Amino acid sequence: MKKLRTFFKGTYLGLMLCFLYAPILVLIVYSFNSSRTMGHWTGFSLSWYAALFHDSMVMEALTVTLTIAVLSAAVATVIGTAAAIGIHSMRRGPRVAVENISQLPIVNPDLVTGISLMMLFAFMNIKGGYVRMLIAHITFNIPYVIFSVMPKLKQSSNALYEAALDLGCTPLTALWRVVLPDIMPGIVSGFILAFTLSLDDFVVSYFTTQGVQNLSIYIYSIARKGINPKINALSTLMFVAVLTLLMVVNLKSIKEEHKAAAQAKKAEARS
Amino acid sequence: MKRTVFAYPYVVWMLIFIFAPMLLIVYYAFTADGAVTLENLRGALDPMYLEVLLRSVWMALRATVACLLLGYPVAYLLSRMKKSAASILSVLFVVPMWMNFLLRTYAWQVLLNANGILNGVLAALGLPQQSFLYTEGAVMLGMVYNFLPFMVLPIHTVLSKMDRSHIEAASDLGANPVQAFFRVTLPLSMPGVISGITMVFIPSITTFAISRLLGGGKFVMYGDLIENQFLLMQDWGSGSALSFILLVLVLISMAVMRRAEGEAGQEGGMLW
Numbered sequence: 001m002k003k004l005r006t007f008f009k010g011t012y013l014g015l016m017l018c019f020l021y022a023p024i025l026v027l028i029v030y031s032f033n034s035s036r037t038m039g040h041w042t043g044f045s046l047s048w049y050a051a052l053f054h055d056s057m058v059m060e061a062l063t064v065t066l067t068i069a070v071l072s073a074a075v076a077t078v079i080g081t082a083a084a085i086g087i088h089s090m091r092r093g094p095r096v097a098v099e100n101i102s103q104l105p106i107v108n109p110d111l112v113t114g115i116s117l118m119m120l121f122a123f124m125n126i127k128g129g130y131v132r133m134l135i136a137h138i139t140f141n142i143p144y145v146i147f148s149v150m151p152k153l154k155q156s157s158n159a160l161y162e163a164a165l166d167l168g169c170t171p172l173t174a175l176w177r178v179v180l181p182d183i184m185p186g187i188v189s190g191f192i193l194a195f196t197l198s199l200d201d202f203v204v205s206y207f208t209t210q211g212v213q214n215l216s217i218y219i220y221s222i223a224r225k226g227i228n229p230k231i232n233a234l235s236t237l238m239f240v241a242v243l244t245l246l247m248v249v250n251l252k253s254i255k256e257e258h259k260a261a262a263q264a265k266k267a268e269a270r271s
Numbered sequence: 272m273k274r275t276v277f278a279y280p281y282v283v284w285m286l287i288f289i290f291a292p293m294l295l296i297v298y299y300a301f302t303a304d305g306a307v308t309l310e311n312l313r314g315a316l317d318p319m320y321l322e323v324l325l326r327s328v329w330m331a332l333r334a335t336v337a338c339l340l341l342g343y344p345v346a347y348l349l350s351r352m353k354k355s356a357a358s359i360l361s362v363l364f365v366v367p368m369w370m371n372f373l374l375r376t377y378a379w380q381v382l383l384n385a386n387g388i389l390n391g392v393l394a395a396l397g398l399p400q401q402s403f404l405y406t407e408g409a410v411m412l413g414m415v416y417n418f419l420p421f422m423v424l425p426i427h428t429v430l431s432k433m434d435r436s437h438i439e440a441a442s443d444l445g446a447n448p449v450q451a452f453f454r455v456t457l458p459l460s461m462p463g464v465i466s467g468i469t470m471v472f473i474p475s476i477t478t479f480a481i482s483r484l485l486g487g488g489k490f491v492m493y494g495d496l497i498e499n500q501f502l503l504m505q506d507w508g509s510g511s512a513l514s515f516i517l518l519v520l521v522l523i524s525m526a527v528m529r530r531a532e533g534e535a536g537q538e539g540g541m542l543w
Contacts, residue, residue, distance in 0.1 A: 009348050013360065016345050020367045023378030023416070026388065027370075030381065079281050086278025094275070098282060103525060105289050106469065109477035111494050112514050115501055116292030123295060139288040142281060148428070151462065155432050175274070189428065196368045202480060207501075219373050220480070235374045243366060 024239060031232035048233040058234060061218040064130065065199060068214060072137035073194035079138075080145025080194075081187050085179070087146070088153045106143045113140055114207030121208060129212030136208040137198045144197060145190035152186030153179075296518070299511035311512035320496065320513065327493040328520070330407070331475035334414040338471045339464065341415070342422035346463070347456075349423075350430035361427060368420045376413050376484050383409055383485070405487035413481040418474060422467040429463030430456075465532050473521060493517060 034045035052058055087098055105113065117136050126132055160182065164174035180187070202216035209217065215234075222228050300311055345364065349357045367375065382388050383403035390400045403409055437459065441451040479494030488495075497517070500510030 012344060013348055016341065017363060019416070020364065020419070023375055023382060024367060024370055026381050027374060027378045079284060082277035083281030086275045086281070089274035090278065098278060101282075101285050101290060104293065105285070106473075108289075109473055109494070109517060109521065111477045111479060111497055112296070112518060113292075115497065115510065115514060116296050117288065118501075119295045119299070119507070120288070120292040135288060139284070142284065146281075147425070147466065151425075151428055151432070171274075186428075189424075192365070193424070196365070200368060200370075200372050202371070202373055216371055216373055219371060231374065235370060239366075239370060247362075 024235075027232050028236045028239065031229060031236045033229065036229060048229040049237075052230050052233045052237075055230065057213070057218065058215075058230070061213045061215045062234075064133075064212060065214040065216075068130075068134055068137055069195050069198040072134055072141050072198045073191050075138050076141030076145050076194045077187060077191040080142040080190060081149050081183075083142065084146045084149040084153055084183075085175070088150070102143055102146065105140060106147065110140070110201070110203035111207075114204040117204070118207045121210075127210065129210035132208045132210060133205050133212060133214065136204050137201065140201070140204055141194035141197060144193050145187075148190035148193060149183055149186040152183040156182040293518075296511045296514050299507045300515040303508055311508040312515070314509055315512035315516055323491055323496055324493050324516070324520075326490070327476050330411060330414070330490075330492070331472055334411055334418065334475045335468055335472045337411070337415045338419050338422040339468065342419055342467065343426055343464070346423050346426035346430055346460075349427050350433070357431070361423075364423055365420060372417050373480060373484075375417060376481055379409070379413055379416065379485060380404060383412075404485065405489055407486070407490055409485040410482050410490055413485040414475050414478055417478075417481065418471040421470040421474075425466035425470065426460055426463035429460050433459055461532065465528055469525070469528055472524060476520070477517065 030041075031048055032044050032046070033041055034047065035042035083102075087095055087102075090098065114136070117132075117139070121132050126135075156179065160178050161174050164178040165171065169177065200216075201214075202220065205214050206217055206220070213221070219231055222231060301307055301309070303310055349361050349364075352360065384390070389403060393400055433456070437455050438451050441455045442448070446454065477492070477494040477497075479492060479498050482490050482492040482495060486492075493513070497510055497513045500506050500513060504510075
């Protein structure tokens with residue numbers, strides 16, 4: 001009975017993973033296809049990868065995408081984490097007021113965010129496409145960081161913080177050494193979410209940019225003329241890079257967990 | 272020093288880049304040539320536009336329900352696993368989000384194409400060929416596929432931080448696993464569920480690229496309409512009026528969601 005249940009659990013997760021990965025696998029497989037059209041396999045070829053590296057437009061768009069993702073996620077994580085801590089300790093009145101404004105960007109459709117920022121940038125006469133895109137990405141990223149940090153703050157108990165104060169920490173040190181580590185999983189997942197959203201964004205960038213292309217805009221402009229296998233090659237490379245990166249990050253955190261557990265055991269044995 | 276100070280940079284940022292742009296939308300929606308008018312709004316409430324609006328809401332509702340039904344079990348199963356296995360698996364569920372969403376949508380075009388892989392499978396099984404692409408179902412599929420991780424993540428976050436002793440207490444008090452789930456686990460995970468619904472429903476309602484790529488322009492959504500007014504027609508007044516209606520709709524669904532959260536026994540006034 002129990003075995004049967006584990007089997008069904010595994011099958012369900014497996015099916016969901018299939019659903020998520022099948023389209024990606026298709027992109028990867030067809031990036032090695034020598035034919036231009038997707039849907040027909042004509043033979044193995046690396047020519048699309050070669051073409052990719054000789055396309056300066058792709059390389060420029062890639063640089064824009066990556067730098068915007070890192071910069072906007074970093075800024076949003078700092079502002080958003082600070083904001084979550086601040087909002088969490090507010091009295092009810094101002095807290096509700098701030099929360100109501102905060103809810104706007106969360107529930108605001110990308111489309112409206114993009115259009116309203118486009119009008120604001122025109123109104124404020126902000127010209128550079130890169131700066132426009134960066135500001136826009138930070139703006140839509142911050143609420144998601146708050147989103148991730150807030151539940152952890154609510155779940156973390158105040159007792160540890162108070163204990164730190166009783167043991168002689170200043171409020172700031174206690175915040176830094178007790179509260180922050182406690183909510184760190186939320187901060188990390190907030191950063192990852194922000195980075196992902198920025199990397200993935202098309203709609204807001206599409207409306208706010210002026211001349212500067214990120215990968216999404218480039219892909220959209222190319223794909224209107226029909227799919228280009230160069231883009232398949234690009235997504236394959238991105239996918240492999242991201243997968244490797246995430247595996248490294250996760251293996252590291254698992255190792256650290258084991259270490260922490262071992263240390264806790266040692267401490268227990270000593271006492 | 273008061274901790275509330277930490278929220279100030281954020282508040283200033285939001286006032287400039289969220290609040291002010293919203294005011295601009297309201298301004299353009301209710302003025303024409305500098306004079307206050309309801310003409311834009313009247314134009315946006317044209318029956319033709321309303322039909323598009325209703326269809327978009329209906330599609331988004333179905334996509335959200337599908338994401339919840341598919342995503343909750345994933346989040347639940349992940350939270351019940353050993354920590355090391357769960358962290359690797361949850362990464363696997365996030366990784367597809369790192370792929371550009373246009374590419375993910377295009378990949379479905381290949382799968383659903385008339386000469387595509389799905390029809391190839393059908394042919395191999397001796398079944399009649401179907402046209403999957405450019406149907407409402409294809410648009411739905413694209414929406415569910417793109418937004419599913421946004422349902423799994425918040426639910427998983429709440430479930431994995433949940434205190435297991437609540438469930439143990441429930442079973443000590445005589446609840447069977449099903450009762451324990453519906454009366455303890457599910458209510459406690461409601462904040463995550465509501466976050467997930469918000470994060471799926473709102474983008475679903477306004478998706479414009481997905482409907483264009485997988486619906487082939489046959490299923491114009493409200494997002495397509497707004498984009499048209501701004502970029503094609505350059506009509507900021509009409510576009511702002513349509514956006515304004517969309518925003519009102521979003522605020523209504525927000526109020527409904529918050530009410531649901533209040534009923535779930537959470538602190539009022541918090542969306543997350």
